[in-house]
Amino acid sequence: MRGYELCLIFHPETPDGDITGLLNSISDLITRQKGSVLKHEKWGKKSFKYPIKKQTKGSYCFLYFMAEPPVLREIDRMVRYNETVLRYTTTALGKHFKPEQFAHADHITHEPSDDTSGTDTHEVAKQPAEETTDA
């Protein structure tokens, strides 16, 4: 069992119901294959740094889960031909990752959506992230 992070970018005009629908069916798939979903994260609409499929913004969703590697192929099959998904990636959370990291976290976190501009917004929820501004 390994930890993964799935990032989905939805078309900006996708209704909320469709987004949660797809997220739920992915979660179902994971749990059916004896995995577990650790956390959802929704950023809402965020503008892209470059256009994807002629769109300038999209809704970002993240799904953290534990699963056996073959499950990824099934997720891929589910998402690939879904036209509301502009782009998606799964990243392995690495061997140092422990599911307990998310144990305290709320199941669904809502990131502040920045509908207006794409510069300098969200902090990732996990850390209060001390920021030193000199680059």
Place this chain on the structure above:
Amino acid sequence: MVTKRKNQKKKTFYSKRKICRFCANKEQTISYKDYSTLRHFVSERGKIIPRRISGNCAKHQREITRAIKRARVMAIMPFTVSGA
């Protein structure tokens, strides 16, 4: 280029030893989702700043590079910034 090099040879350089901010602050994690951190490690043009300038250690520079490249794929970071 070659002639320029010759002139520079005589200059004495000194460099302040920069410390890697991720080694200094263990709390700070590197993630491709974290635009506000990653943006410090690219130039105005969107190019990744080399280690000798950013001061990152090899390990963390590698992580930063990986994170920036992932962020680019998801349009969180730009590949290029034209006209900057």
